[in-house]
Amino acid sequence: MTLFDACRIMAEWTVKVLIPVFEFQEGLFPPFSNPAGWVADWLATEGGLDTMAWFYAVNIAFMIGMTNLILVIHLERKVAARIQDRRGPMLSFRSLRELGEDLSGQAPSWKFKKNYSGIGILQNLADGIKAITKELIVPAKADKFLFTMGPIIFISSSVFLLALFPLSDRFAASSAPAGLMVIMAAFSIAPIGVLTSGWASNNKYSMIGGMRSAAQLMSYEIPLLLSMAGVFLLAGSFDPVVIVEQQQASTWFFGLPMWNFIPQFIGFAVFMICILAEVERVPFDLPEAEAELVEGWTTEYSGIRYMLFLAAEYIRGFAGAAVATILFLGGWAGPWPVPPEIWFLLKVYLILLFWIFIRWSVPRIRTDQILVLGWKKLLPLSLINLLIVIFMVEIYPYFTEIVNLPEVF
Amino acid sequence: MAEMWISMGPQHPMTHGLWTLKVKVDGETITDADPELGYLHRSVEKMGERRKYFMNTTLTDRLCYASSTTWTHNYVLTVEELMNVEVPERAKYIRTIMLELQRLASHLMWAGAYMPDLGHITGALYFWRDRELFLNLLEVPSGSRLLYNYIRIGGVKRDLPDGFVEKTERVFKLFEKRLDEYADLFENSKIFRMRTEDVGNFTAAQAQNLGITGPNMRGCGTKFDLRKNDPYEIYEEIDWAIQTREAGPGYSDCFSRYMVRIDEMKESIRIIRDCFKKMPKGPTLASAIPVRAQGEAFRRTEDSRGEALMYVVGDGTDRPYRWKIKSPMFTTISACPHYLKGYKLADIPAIMGSIDICIGETDK
Known part of the structure; x- marks a missing residue:
């Protein structure tokens, strides 16, 4: 079975759920809600199913690509650090944890392994949040x-x-x-x-x-x-x-x-x-x-x-x-x-x-x-x-x- | 693209300090250059005239952040000549050891700063990792890692502690092994040589006329080193040789300047080892150090970057009447249009990095 076939099956399930929804919407305000019925009709055709399947396939490819992107960036950081006699991104949550300890006076309820290894990949998340919150200067x-x-x-x-x-x-x-x-x-x-x-x-x-x-x-x-x-x-x-x-x-x-x-x-x-x-x-x-x-x-x-x-x-x-x-x-x-x-x-x-x-x-x-x-x-x-x-x-x-x-x- | 002026600095990755290099480029080729200095001027000379002689060592420490002992030493040497102070033999040896350790740390700082200029960030971390070793060594007798204030008028602050010789020897063994490893990474690397060979050329005659001294001049094959030609401390008694390289007959390029510094680091290790062997026992500070001085004195020493000069005039009080500093980098940077013209825009960091800029001493 290929990826497209799997997506096609998923699209058929989706359409089975979506068509009753659109038909229900069509019946709400008859002259104005007619487009919902057109969408329902189009989804029932082969073209609608194929489009839905392509949508799924492309999204899966995109998600895999993005996951790999994070892994590649992390790999680059870690390997570069090892080449340069460093450790690379290590403890993303440590500061948060210490802050929690400071604020409450006791250790927070969530805990990690003692050496915090493997958490450095969250550095990507931190970078993303930082970049989004910065001003776009023109x-x-x-x-x-x-x-x-x-x-x-x-x-x-x-x-x-x-x-x-x-x-x-x-x-x-x-x-x-x-x-x-x-x-x-x-x-x-x-x-x-x-x-x-x-x-x-x-x-x-x-x-x-x-x-x-x-x-x-x-x-x-x-x-x-x-x-x-x-x-x-x-x-x-x-x-x-x-x-x-x-x-x-x-x-x-x-x-x-x-x-x-x-x-x-x-x-x-x-x-x-x-x-x-x-x-x-x-x-x-x-x-x-x-x-x-x-x-x-x-x-x-x-x-x-x-x-x-x-x-x-x-x-x-x-x-x-x-x-x-x-x-x-x-x-x-x-x-x-x-x-x-x-x-x-x-x-x-x-x-x-x-x-x-x-x-x-x-x-x-x-x-x-x-x-x-x-x-x-x-x-x-x-x-x-x-x-x-x-x-x-x-x-x-x-x-x-x-x-x-x-x-x- | 038409000809245009590009202003590099005062905030630019190429500058290594606060200064501006204005370059005129035709496409990617440099047709003219204009260095602008003065962003870091702290009026050290004038400040020195308001302080007592022994207080000025804190100012000279801050002249160059990469090589502070050499500048303090130059000042102390000048003032000692002005005051006719006799320095104990052991203090001279300790001073030589400290100067050479400082030269090693300074050259490593330079090598680490030079590698990112060529786009090689790993090199920076490698060389700065080794600089840490020498900073640790400098910390042992002086107590601080950047601004030592160790050399005093009439000797040094205190004697070398126990175990210093063994610690130094351990560091040297590790460092010599690493230098051989770095030779594979840099000197024998095809891309490194492509970037550094045959760029930023100047001849020995140009270097003499423009006042380019130190390792940059020895990179042209000129056998001139003030430690030999105008000896001070105990450099006469030590067994060592002037290191020279040349890219071709009588001219230098970035690679020869790089190699001269690597050779000088190896030579510094030889000097320190010889010092340890010949060092006598005795006091490290002269017993009677005068406070007031009359007359004028003038000394030049071999700084990590070239020929450093100081001129001190005393008028009989406990403060200098006039204090003049001549920095080697001031003339070298000023001469930059001569060795930048005709090369590519991408060569600017490679060339300006290879002459070892320190703006602290340049602007004073």
Whole structure:
């Protein structure tokens, strides 16, 4: 049973409850309450049921994405702290507890384990509350419309990504035949928001940050897509399900699965570097280089807008890791007893952990060096990878002795 | 983008203190720069003229928050010359030990502040973790962690306590091990070298003309260190060498300046170990210290950041008639247009961080 089928069943239950309610409302003030009857009629049709099912599916995907977001932020904080010889967020409730002791003169009724371990994840909640209660400042000379539109474009396009990648062949909010192309298109919307908010802030740091972002993304989209092209050629499809099935089907020596990062290790390396630049993490976080540009294009933003910028960046990181998993690490493929969704998330978290280690152990690269790296090194490498894949696909019949590739062309 | 002026500071992550750097950029390339100082001016020199000679050590401690002992020492040395005070031999050794410990703490403070400039926050925490070790060592004889007020006119406040040598040796062993680890993280890192090599270049001749001294000058390959060239305390009797590096023939870049400081830290450890070996027993404070002074005195010492000068004029009373401080960073920051022009906007933190700014002593 797929996610959509489950949602469909839930939608049927919901409709069974909702239709009598709407019909009851229709009978209350007959000429004026007729629209309630129209809604009841529409819900009874196939289209109404499907819409309801999509609504459920997308919401489930969103909830899973948001839960993962909190976990990723907590993981980043904890691992960064351990790398830096710290402990990271630990005791979120301790101050409250001590306050309760002070006020009442005795220990509060709710108690925790002695060492308070594992409560640090509530730091995210505290940060969220703090961000919501802060003032949303709009600079006096900013372009107010674009200043508001920038975050909307950036954040909505990032959250949109959550609905696009499947956790397994049965657990997907959307299953488009051109799924990965849609994901990359959604990735490419965000720079517009960055450029818009950078320009509209009427601040030199913001503007330079926005310009840098545009330059960086322009130079990194091309090697990124070229390194993905090798995978598409091998699978013969843009569909994540087909790509993962192709990786599961192809075997190597001793019947081991040959995921794409083995034959296309050049493409894998190029992709990992480019996606790091695409989600703007260290060492490629130039648009918000805090040493020289204060906070880059987010300098003038405050409160929940700034918080959502940060959250959207983590969502983009999560989505980037998911794309890397689908393309090169065999997606949800894995040994039986663990469900495929868990395998998928495990691989995604492995990539994220790798990124966290990179982030906290290397300095930032300079703008011109990033452009040189993108145009002079990664672009030729991705073309070489493409050539290798074409060569493999062309002479595939001679490889059947040792490599069992599926028939694609 | 057309040419525009960007004002970095007084509140900016790059500045390391209160000052403003106005840069003119053409796109991302710097075409002009204009440093503005004076935000932290506390009129230390004038305040000193209203206080007695021995009271001024509290002011000199506060000249530089990263390297306070060296400034106090420079003042004390000048006043001792003015008053003709003979310092006991053991006090000279203890002073040298304290100066080198302070140099280590100051260079570690600099290295920790330099890493976030390059976008490497972990480096800051690593170096500041090690600075704690040396602050603990400085705390043992002096009793405080930031403003020591340990070196007094005629000697030092008190003798080194028991077990100080062993404690120091433990810290050195740990620190030397960690320095080797950091070499992998920084010096051998490709990205670190990409960011620091061949940026912020200036030649040895430029350094001499513009008054850039200290580690920044030794980063050009110039073998000049006041501890050797104009020796004070017991640096003549100690076995050590001037550390120099150069990026190319006769010029320095950010990486050579970084390496000079790392080498100097290793050399400081060598000096302190030699001091422990040769230290005699005896008193640590001169018996008769005069209160009044007549005449003028002028001493220069090798501060953690370069050549520090003090000039004191006494008119026979117990307070200085005129007190002049020459800070090494004042000239180095003033020369910044010479080594900023032509580089990228993203290089500004890397370059300005590499010269080790301390605004406290610059603005006085």
